[in-house]
Structures are given as structure tokens and as C-alpha cells.
Amino acid sequence: MTEHDPKGRGAPGGASRREFLRGSGVAAATAVLTGQATAILDEAQAAAQDSGPKILKGEVELTLKVNGHDHACTVEPRSTLLDTLRDRLDITGPKRVCDRASCGACTAIVDGEPVYSCTTLAVSCQGKTIETLESFDTGEHGVPHAFCKDDGLMCGYCTPGFVTACKAFLDKNPNPTLEEVRKGIDGNICRCGTYVGVLQAALDAAKAMKGA
Amino acid sequence: MANWPETTRLIGTRIPRLDGLAKASGKAKYPSDVHPEKMLFGAILYSPHAHAKITSIDTTAAEKLPGVKAIHVVAKAGATLRYQGDFIAAAAATTEEQARDAVRAIKVEYQILPHVVTEEQAMAAGAPAINRGGNVRAGRASVHGLSDQVLAEIEKTVNDLPAAEKDKRRKEEYEKAVNDVLGKADAVVEGTYSLPVITHTCLESHGLTAHWTAADKLTVWASTQGVQVVANELAGAFDLPASNVTVLTDFMGGGFGSKFGADIWGKTAADLAKKTGMPVRLFLDRAQEHLAAGNRPSAAGKIKIGATKDGKVTGLIADTHGTGGFPFPYVYEIPVSTRVHSDVFVNAGGQRAFRAPGHPQACAIMEAAMDDLADKLGVDPLEFRIKNLPTDFHGPLYEAEIAMGAELIGWREKRKPRGQTGTGPIRHGMGMALHQWGGGGAQDKKVSCTIHPDGSVELKSATQDIGTGARTVLAIIAAEILGLNPTDIISNIGNSTFPPGQASGGSTTTPSMSPPCYDAVTKARDELFKKIAAAVNAAPDQLALKDGKLLVKGEPAMSWKDACRKLGMAPVSETGSFVPGLSSVGVGGCQFALVAVDIETGVVKVEKIVAIQDSGLIIDKLTWESQVYGGVIGGLNYGLFEERVMDPTTGVMLNADMEMYRLAGASDIPEIIVRAYEPHEQKARGVIGVGEPPTISTAAAIGNAVSNAIGVRVSQWPMSPRNVLDALALASKEGKA
């Protein structure tokens, strides 16, 4: 019974919530302020010029490395990685559902770590390697194929998040038990109720990935 | 009249959905993903108050913000807002961030009006009236099982009364008559049971992307479960010929009954697109999705029910209310019953159809009362249920299903009588419940089937896939008839301009679409045979299709493709309609739950659920099972977690998000055993839908399992720590536990 902690939903891919927050844009947000507070910022910027956090404002030109390609885009400092991928780069695999780090639909892999891209700022991802599920192997040895075969999806809107969390988890835990898989994808929510297929798909994908 | 083939190669097997890989690889484009060139992003301003009047609204500042292209105001000065989340205005801008800034910059002055947001508030003496006719609308009492003579006497008594008193008096007379029956019962229980409002929480929020391709031609990508419903609504709203509106829904991220129409936001998106001359994407944010996009209404019932000592229910009196209605009594044969229901109005988003509308509420209340009565009689609640099954064909069906389920959960070996479940802090309990649903199809739907000379086969219909696998089901039927594989079939749905298709609701899609699909493909095949028979030196009735080959007089003659090539230039194309004999209506089903309850913390852990479901002929066992699992998990959420929490003081919803509005994650999922009840006579009934039935009885079974475990009834759903501990505290105050 001790495992049943209503607030203790893990992050995608098995990182604890705390670790996750450290790695995501919430930390970065302290260094980046929104484009609206520009007047105050101008002064602050002058003061903080050479030391302390870097201050961005207005429009920011950015190059993001997504799925192996460099994408130039214009964002605002407050733009999330998710909105940047979806709205500006037309990379729409990751979905926006809760928009605040509680459902996992937006999961992307940044420098090998799964993150909730809805609470990761795009500007914090400059120079990092971003992977979304569009880049995953869709053949028999890949995670997407296992989800399809085991019907780990219905409407499919949560599915990109589950597939991504699952891939990130399996990359680090190639031989998981069912209980480990449960923990590993506990940061994701499905409304259609596909968990039975999802868990089977994760176990099957673990096996299939070894054949790759 | 037609029949499904006696032996099938594909139908009833486990076939992965055709679009599964597209969904699992992120390549499927949902309406909220589509990005036509020059598209603007929309954002919505909605009421922050539960009840208010707009005294002024000023968009000047908002219009001047960078990137803002248009603002469309729906609720103007003088308009009344009836709930938090009520639509006010929307903006379209170059980026989504700018659109959100724009709605934030709209200046609105509100005159706050008094609100009621909970049923308790609405029903309290002296509550502000928020609805013309009062916050509570009492329905007329209904009655069942009284003799004509008794009824005539009651009407005589009531007749002379003034109109206003008639209903009240009739209710009293009915209750008196049933009470007479209950007076002779060996055991009678009275209980009050209640279930909260829950929201659909579709993961893809409601909305659409609107694109005017000409001044009088509108294309929208809508997240909907009814492409043709949305098309008709938009055509009406913009005064367009219906054929000038195209609604496209290749994929959609969940609806559960809440996504049939264009809605005010859909029309507003089209308005903004018209104003700006650019496509506009407008979807609700997560909070508004909870607030404004529908919910399962609450339900509460004061139930009095009695039975003889040999376990036959004799009568029932129900006084129910809620923010919506539900059928009652439910499932069981009750000789005499009366019921009165009141609808309660609150300043909160309105109800919409939600997976098996009304049934989970009815089931939970009925099954709790049945269980409590069995307990009072001191009999096994399973045996008690069997003694009170309906007398129609459902009776034997339930009996067979109960036997299957009892075996799988270990009812006879493991279940202990209520409360006799040990002395430690963790108590195990078992519960069960029965449900019923219609799930028949419409008879006016069409499917077209085109066989091209290159061998490709295309099905078309204006239905859509809400997640059930509708696209795949059609392809399986076609492939079965044509001797091909489902992946050989192009199954085109999700387009309102295709032949009329069924909206995805009420478990009606598969039974509505399968017969016309069967008909279209059969006709197209026969037409193909007619056209190519001469070329293969045979009569059309000497041709057959098997394993991707054309058989002539029973012998494989050539591949499917070569056979189709004989068509020359002209494809064959046929449209199919409803054919009797292929579909049916009416299902039962039962579920069992095993739970562990920590009586110190009130935490309930569901350890196992068994779901037995009949639904006639199953087309795709794999996606059928997914629907049953999904229904069960939906019911588990209802049973354990979900609840719209309204703050009486401020009138706002306190959990309009996805962390405090709790839904099960992978760790909350118990072992779930799903079995189809499908003996030959079930298959012979033809296709029946399965979306709704398996979600109905889960919360009821869990509730009964919890009571079995802890020895007292938890009369309020969900089975949250708070409700469990409250029930234990109440019982210990009353000296019961």
C-alpha cells in the first residue's frame, strides 16, 4: 500500500519528479524572463551584463537540433519546447494535453533524458540533442511496432508520450520486469485506458529491441 | 436478410489496427496538429466567474498587440455568464503566445451575480434562483407493477386536487402503495448513495482548425465524433449549402460522447478565419476542457428496497436527484416500484453524453442497494442477484456470465461475508455488479466500395474513428469477403462528404457501419464477377475469391490483381445499405472486483477486475478487448479517483487540471481479466457495439468490494480515502464498526 502515493507520479522514463524538474525548463526559467517585462529587464540587464544569468527578451533566433536536423526558428523566451516543435517546426508527434507536467503526452528526449516538453523552455534546448518519436525505428524491432501489435493505443493521443517514455526507459533498462515498466511510464496518463496493451508493448519492445 | 459467413478467416481474430503504426510513430496528424499555410493561432477568453453579467467589454488594447489579427466577441455587454469557463471571446494571432496575450488584454467588467455550484447549495432553502423555474426541477413520479385498480383509485384521489398539488400527492400515494408491499417483506434496507460529477477529460481538447478555401467554401479539421453533425451545424451557422462544408477527422484524440457538435468555439474559429482570410486553429485549453466541454452528471438516490427471506425482491422506492438523469430501477426484476427524480441546476458547465450516459450512476446506486439488502438478509449477494434477474432473454445470459466471472475471480473459495475479512489494517473484499446496454445500429447509413483495375480496394463512409478501431473493422469485413488481407484495403473515413456514416456514440458505430460495408463489398464483388466472367470463360456464379486469388470453378486461376486487371479501364463501384440479419441490439455483462482497503489511511487498491461481456459477433478481437479494458479502466477511475470539486465560496472548480483531477496511471492498473461471452447463439445475433457496456458496472463492483472489505457501506463515490474514512467514522459513531 505504501506505493500508492497520489502525488507521487513519476516523470516519464522513470526519472523521479525531482530529478526531472532539475533537468527541465523549470530550472532554466529562473534564468529566462518573458518578453513582456522588458522595461524592468533593460535595467536589470545592464546590471547583470557580465556575470549572472543571461537575460533574453523579445524574439529570439534559435537553432534546435531535432531528430538529427538543425532547425532555425524564432521563438520568445517564454516559448516552450513543445509549442516550438508543434507550432513552429511542424513536429507534431508530441502532444499538448495538460500543458503543465502532469500527463506526459508531450514527452521528448533531450540529451538522452525524457522531459516534459510543455514545461521545458525552447531557449534552454539550444545546443542540445532533441529526439521525438518521429525519429524512432518503425520496424519490427522498434517501440512503435510493439504498440501497434499489442494495441497499446486507442484514440492515440497519449500514445506518442507513452512510446517516447517507453523508448527512453528501455534504452536505460533493457531487461525490465513488469513492475519496473509500470514505474517507468508512471508519468504518463491515458484516458482511453490502454494501459494493458501499453505494458505488454513495453515488455515486447524490450525483447524486440535486442533483435535489432 | 443476410448472414455473416459460418466460418470466417479474419472476423473474430486479433488484427492490429491499420492506423496503429501511424499513431504510434507520431505521424498521424490530428485536427490539432494540422497546419495549413498561413494558419493563425487562436486563444479563448472564458468566464472566470460562476455567475456574472458583462457590463462592458473592450478589445481595443488587445487588437493593438503585436501579431493580433482579429478578435471575435461572443458575449457582449449585457450578456450573462452562467459558469466558470463560459465562452466570452477569442483572438487569432500569428503565434499562440500572442493569441494568449491578446485574450488576456481584453478588458471586461463584470457584475458578479450570486451563484450555486454544488447540489447542496442549489437545493438549500433560500438559495439564489439561477434557473427560471427554480434550481430544482422535480419530475413526475413513475410507478411500475401496481394493478390497474390501485392506479385508478390513486388517480381518483388525485383528480380533484389543484394542479400544483397533484404531482406531490401522486408520489405520496405511489409510495404508500409500495410501502404496503414492503411492509410484508422479510427484510428492508434504506440507504442514500451518491456519485459526483466527472468530466470527460478528452486528451485532445475540443476544437477545430478552420480554413475558407473560397468565400463560400469551408474546410475544417475537427476533433469530433460526428463529422457530418459538425458539417451540418457549420453550414447552418454560415448559411452555406451543406455540400460547401467539408469536415475532416482522420484521427481524433478522444470524445467519450462530448464531441458531437461544432460548438461555439468551432463556429468562432470559422468566424475568425473568415475575418482574417487565413486558416485559424482554435482548441480549448486544459482548464476550459474540464469546465465547459461536458461532464457526466452527478446522481444521488434515497433507496428503500425489500425482499422475502428466500431472496426475492418485492418492492423499491427511489427518490433520486442529480445534475442529470439516469434510468432506474436498473437491470433487476422488481415487481413493484416507484421513483421520482429531480434535476438540479448549478452554475457549472453542463452535462454531455458520457460513455453509457446515465448507466454507471444507475448501476452503482442499484447494485449498492442490492448488496446492502443481501447483507441484511444474510445471503450471498451473487445468489441473491441470480434470484432477481430479468425474465427476458437477458436472464439466462446473465446467469452464464456470472458463472464465468465468479470462477475467474474465485468468488466461492475466496469471498467472505461482509466485514468478516480479518482484523489487520489491510482488508480484502470482493464485489460484483451487472449492467445492460442497447448498442444497436442505425439503418440509414451507407458505405461505398470501389474495386480498381489495379486491384486496390477503397471503402468510403462519413463515419470516423474515435479510437475504437472503426477504420480497421471496415477493412476486415471487406478483406474477409474479398479473400484479401485487411492491409490491402484502403478504408477511408473521417470525411463529411463521403456517403452518410454513423456518428461515434452509444456503441452504435460498428453495428451501423458493418451491414452497409458487408452489402457494398458483396455487391462490388458480384459486379466484378459479372464483368470479368466472360474473360475467364466462366459464368459469374462459378467464380470465387480466396487467399488473394480468383477461383474459377473451385480452382485457383489467377491472382486478385490479375483478375481486377480484366476490368480494363473502368473500376466497379457500389454503395451498400443496411441489410437485416447482420446486426442486433441489447447486451448484458457483469464485473467483479477484488480490492484491498487500508482502514487506517482509507486508501483503496484494486487488485483484480474480471469483466465478462457479450456483444454478439466480434469483428476484431484485439480492438474489442482494448475497448473492454478501456471501459473497465474508465470505470476504475470513476470508482476510485474522479470528481469535479467545486468551491462553494468562489464558485470555481478547484481541480480543473490533470494533477488534482486524478486519473489512473500505470501503477494503478490492477490485473484485469476480460472474457467475451460468445457461444454460437451470440455470434448468430450479428454485430453489436461494445464501447459503453464495459464501463458501466466497474465503479459499482468496486464500491461493493470496498463495503465487503471494511464491513460498512461507503455511500459516496469515488472510493477515495476521504469517503472511506468518513464512512468508517460514521459507522464507529453509530457503533457499527
Ligand code: FES
Ligand atoms: S502536456 Fe506536458 S506533461 Fe502534459
Ligand code: FES
Ligand atoms: S489512447 Fe486515447 S488517451 Fe490514450
